[in-house]
Amino acid sequence: MKAISVEEAVAMIPAGASVMVGGFMGVGTPERLLDEVVRQHKTGLVLISNDAATPGKGVGKLFDAGLVSRLTASHIGLNPKAQQQMLANQIAVDLIPQGTLVERIRAGGCGLGGVLTPTGVGTTVAEGKRQIEIDGKAFLLETAVRAQFALVHAFLADYLGNLSYALTARNFNPVMAMAADTVIVTAEHIVPVGVIAPDHVVTPAPLVDYLIANE
Amino acid sequence: MKAISVEEAVAMIPAGASVMVGGFMGVGTPERLLDEVVRQHKTGLVLISNDAATPGKGVGKLFDAGLVSRLTASHIGLNPKAQQQMLANQIAVDLIPQGTLVERIRAGGCGLGGVLTPTGVGTTVAEGKRQIEIDGKAFLLETAVRAQFALVHAFLADYLGNLSYALTARNFNPVMAMAADTVIVTAEHIVPVGVIAPDHVVTPAPLVDYLIANE
Amino acid sequence: MDAQEIIGRRVARELRTGHLVNLGIGIPTLVANYVPSDIKVFFQSENGLIGTGPIPEQGMAHPHLTDAGGRPISALPGACTFDSAMSFGLIRGGHLDVTVLGGLQVDAEGHLANWMIPGKMVPGMGGAMDLVSGAKRVIVAMQHAAKGKSKIVRKCTLPLTSSRIIDLVVTDIAVIGFPDGKAMLMETAPGVTVAEVMAVTEAELVIPDTVPEMTI
Amino acid sequence: MDAQEIIGRRVARELRTGHLVNLGIGIPTLVANYVPSDIKVFFQSENGLIGTGPIPEQGMAHPHLTDAGGRPISALPGACTFDSAMSFGLIRGGHLDVTVLGGLQVDAEGHLANWMIPGKMVPGMGGAMDLVSGAKRVIVAMQHAAKGKSKIVRKCTLPLTSSRIIDLVVTDIAVIGFPDGKAMLMETAPGVTVAEVMAVTEAELVIPDTVPEMTI
Numbered sequence: 001m002k003a004i005s006v007e008e009a010v011a012m013i014p015a016g017a018s019v020m021v022g023g024f025m026g027v028g029t030p031e032r033l034l035d036e037v038v039r040q041h042k043t044g045l046v047l048i049s050n051d052a053a054t055p056g057k058g059v060g061k062l063f064d065a066g067l068v069s070r071l072t073a074s075h076i077g078l079n080p081k082a083q084q085q086m087l088a089n090q091i092a093v094d095l096i097p098q099g100t101l102v103e104r105i106r107a108g109g110c111g112l113g114g115v116l117t118p119t120g121v122g123t124t125v126a127e128g129k130r131q132i133e134i135d136g137k138a139f140l141l142e143t144a145v146r147a148q149f150a151l152v153h154a155f156l157a158d159y160l161g162n163l164s165y166a167l168t169a170r171n172f173n174p175v176m177a178m179a180a181d182t183v184i185v186t187a188e189h190i191v192p193v194g195v196i197a198p199d200h201v202v203t204p205a206p207l208v209d210y211l212i213a214n215e
Numbered sequence: 216m217k218a219i220s221v222e223e224a225v226a227m228i229p230a231g232a233s234v235m236v237g238g239f240m241g242v243g244t245p246e247r248l249l250d251e252v253v254r255q256h257k258t259g260l261v262l263i264s265n266d267a268a269t270p271g272k273g274v275g276k277l278f279d280a281g282l283v284s285r286l287t288a289s290h291i292g293l294n295p296k297a298q299q300q301m302l303a304n305q306i307a308v309d310l311i312p313q314g315t316l317v318e319r320i321r322a323g324g325c326g327l328g329g330v331l332t333p334t335g336v337g338t339t340v341a342e343g344k345r346q347i348e349i350d351g352k353a354f355l356l357e358t359a360v361r362a363q364f365a366l367v368h369a370f371l372a373d374y375l376g377n378l379s380y381a382l383t384a385r386n387f388n389p390v391m392a393m394a395a396d397t398v399i400v401t402a403e404h405i406v407p408v409g410v411i412a413p414d415h416v417v418t419p420a421p422l423v424d425y426l427i428a429n430e
Numbered sequence: 431m432d433a434q435e436i437i438g439r440r441v442a443r444e445l446r447t448g449h450l451v452n453l454g455i456g457i458p459t460l461v462a463n464y465v466p467s468d469i470k471v472f473f474q475s476e477n478g479l480i481g482t483g484p485i486p487e488q489g490m491a492h493p494h495l496t497d498a499g500g501r502p503i504s505a506l507p508g509a510c511t512f513d514s515a516m517s518f519g520l521i522r523g524g525h526l527d528v529t530v531l532g533g534l535q536v537d538a539e540g541h542l543a544n545w546m547i548p549g550k551m552v553p554g555m556g557g558a559m560d561l562v563s564g565a566k567r568v569i570v571a572m573q574h575a576a577k578g579k580s581k582i583v584r585k586c587t588l589p590l591t592s593s594r595i596i597d598l599v600v601t602d603i604a605v606i607g608f609p610d611g612k613a614m615l616m617e618t619a620p621g622v623t624v625a626e627v628m629a630v631t632e633a634e635l636v637i638p639d640t641v642p643e644m645t646i
Numbered sequence: 647m648d649a650q651e652i653i654g655r656r657v658a659r660e661l662r663t664g665h666l667v668n669l670g671i672g673i674p675t676l677v678a679n680y681v682p683s684d685i686k687v688f689f690q691s692e693n694g695l696i697g698t699g700p701i702p703e704q705g706m707a708h709p710h711l712t713d714a715g716g717r718p719i720s721a722l723p724g725a726c727t728f729d730s731a732m733s734f735g736l737i738r739g740g741h742l743d744v745t746v747l748g749g750l751q752v753d754a755e756g757h758l759a760n761w762m763i764p765g766k767m768v769p770g771m772g773g774a775m776d777l778v779s780g781a782k783r784v785i786v787a788m789q790h791a792a793k794g795k796s797k798i799v800r801k802c803t804l805p806l807t808s809s810r811i812i813d814l815v816v817t818d819i820a821v822i823g824f825p826d827g828k829a830m831l832m833e834t835a836p837g838v839t840v841a842e843v844m845a846v847t848e849a850e851l852v853i854p855d856t857v858p859e860m861t862i
Contacts, residue, residue, distance in 0.1 A: 077553020122593025292769020314734030337809025
């Protein structure tokens with residue numbers, strides 16, 4: 001793990017990169033990283049996040065700035081800008097059931113090729129997917145998802161990079177922290193080693209590549 | 216969640232039941248429940264556990280008492296009695312890679328039909344299994360595993376049934392607590408509601424059916 | 431009593447002590463207000479919490495503690511938090527006793543459509559498909575009709591949320607179940623006749639000999 | 647220096663600061679003793695711990711803190727614990743930089759057999775198959791021969807642990823790699839000649855022009 005500035009961290013992300021961003025309706029999203037992505041105007045991003053948040057908040061900022069070319073999410077209904085950009089074909093959108101989305105990301109992080117889920121069988125979600133029967137019950141084969149970068153927000157990070165999360169700000173963050181080539185983390189508080197008890201660490205330090213340092 | 220005596224809890228388990236038991240080499244195993252299973256002499260058990268522990272410890276006690284008819288585990292090499300019973304065809308043994316075993320149990324608990332794992336491709340483990348290619352890479356389709364009962368050991372249990380675990384005694388316990396029809400828990404300490412902080416609960420209370428009460 | 435309160439009160443009567451329950455956005459959210467004080471249920475918010483409490487008092491909201499719509503909530507003693515993989519493991523794995531969702535259409539066979547109107551409203555399904563596929567019981571809480579048009583239809587024309595048959599629909603005028611895969615009128619709202627329900631319902635309803643009045 | 651120390655010291659030189667490393671039971675466990683003090687690695691124990699420390703001092707062992715063999719260990723500051731699903735997510739997901747395992751046979755193509763001897767030893771594969779399938783680098787640490795028989799064989803006769811080609815074998819007399827899928831002699835132990843290694847190796851070895859001596 002390396003502690004770096006937010007400018008340096010975002011400079012590593014090329015235009016057009018695939019980027020997972022933690023958070024759920026802007027809760028538990030690494031806002032400082034997104035502000036810097038906007039400032040450095042990283043265009044054409046392939047975004048993977050639970051939702052599109054709302055304008056001005058969380059990943060919503062990326063739609064405000066027109067930086068997203070493709071979105072994989074479970075819900076975008078509360079962001080009119082993302083909806084407009086989708087309907088105007090400015091961004092391609094893959095809408096995926098939330099439980100399927102998180103399992104696909106988990107599979108990507110855990111070295112699984114995919115999972116079999118009952119969700120979506122018999123609906124439009126099943127179109128183009130392999131359907132597999134197990135003991136007479138139908139499941140969709142949903143494949144693993146990974147990204148080049150994961151932008152993660154934690155509550156506590158220790159000097160080694162161990163992370164813990166607070167309340168509902170945990171959401172997709174720990175799963176995404178396993179599923180990208182490069183994991184960049186912001187934390188509410190950076191604390192000495194040992195402040196987070198071993199049983200309370202949610203994301204082990206070796207998963208974290210970069211921690212945004214205090215200024 | 217209902218608090219009951221260890222005698223009542225074990226009395227619910229019929230002979231021949233499928234039973235998942237948490238623990239790893241006897242660490243984090245609900246010993247009080249196993250002692251009572253032995254005392255009530257529940258025969259013909261279909262046991263699912265990471266390993267066979269050692270004679271006299273953890274699930275090893277079940278082999279000492281000759282109560283196991285079938286075992287699904289990843290390793291039994293440190294229990295000579297289990298090995299003897301396997302070689303004498305007294306018990307049927309399915310040996311499964313540890314990471315595959317835990318994912319199969321997790322799938323059972325999470326409503327997935329199975330997962331695709333690279334582990335075992337090209338080995339004897341692949342025999343009789345569906346092999347699925349994703350983007351040119353081969354995976355084995357490993358199906359979900361569930362049991363009638365899960366016997367789980369926690370460090371803390373609160374009055375509602377929220378559980379937390381200590382150090383390496385966590386292992387298979389939280390995953391098994393999701394994958395059985397009836398979940399029975401022993402805890403090192405039963406504590407008031409609120410003693411386990413929300414972010415530190417590992418097994419949510421609604422998953423627990425029975426907690427073994429203090430005497 | 432307005433339509434929403436009738437629905438909320440009637441759905442609340444389906445809950446039992448110990449149930450793990452997920453309430454969708456809109457009318458379903460109101461159910462929490464009508465749970466009898468002797469019934470202790472666990473409410474799950476799919477963004478990662480069991481034990482949701484009411485809106486916090488002025489000045490106590492925490493930005494890290496919200497419902498699935500991003501609105502501040504509180505947490506009751508004994509609450510627990512987890513990541514989205516665990517949250518949907520609970521939902522898809524059959525650990526959720528009851529999910530209460532809104533609906534756009536429910537058809538005579540018990541299918542639910544509630545996540546999109548092609549060409550008009552494409553917000554994404556969020557957690558709805560997992561909830562309907564995975565919960566032990568699925569209860570749809572919605573107005574019986576919208577703009578004078580029955581939402582209990584012969585056959586869903588909107589994309590389905592799941593191929594799974596739902597368990598119960600509670601509307602402002604009726605309770606409908608699906609024994610044997612056919613819509614059956616189970617109860618009517620106070621002051622509403624069976625004939626009145628039939629008149630505003632597109633789907634054919636099985637009508638038992640006696641249709642009791644909702645207790646709310 | 648005995649055979650095990652040679653192997654342990656040489657494998658330790660493969661580790662880099664920041665690496666996440668899993669050490670198997672037996673000779674691999676010894677590697678931890680020889681990591682240079684300026685190299686800070688994370689050791690994972692697959693039963694659910696990163697940050698394993700040495701055997702605790704007398705009276706300090708805790709029954710809930712053991713290695714994968716069930717023996718008491720300690721945890722270093724900054725350690726973290728997790729369940730078995732997470733442990734194997736780390737292993738299978740490519741987050742483990744190095745796994746060091748014992749071996750029964752390694753063949754000329756780089757295949758490893760280390761988990762059973764049909765009819766004789768059927769202990770189960772434990773985590774070995776996931777470790778070999780998932781780790782970024784697989785290093786086998788073993789004696790070059792057992793009972794006078796080469797363990798570096800032409801073709802594995804025992805059941806394979808994985809179809810994945812391992813990266814390095816470190817024995818008491820040689821280091822062998824598998825560039826282009828063929829066993830190549832990379833280094834010899836101090837005082838051991840290339841001819842001596844070839845004489846006790848069943849597999850055909852590619853011999854480069856210069857074969858340096860191990861630094862240990």
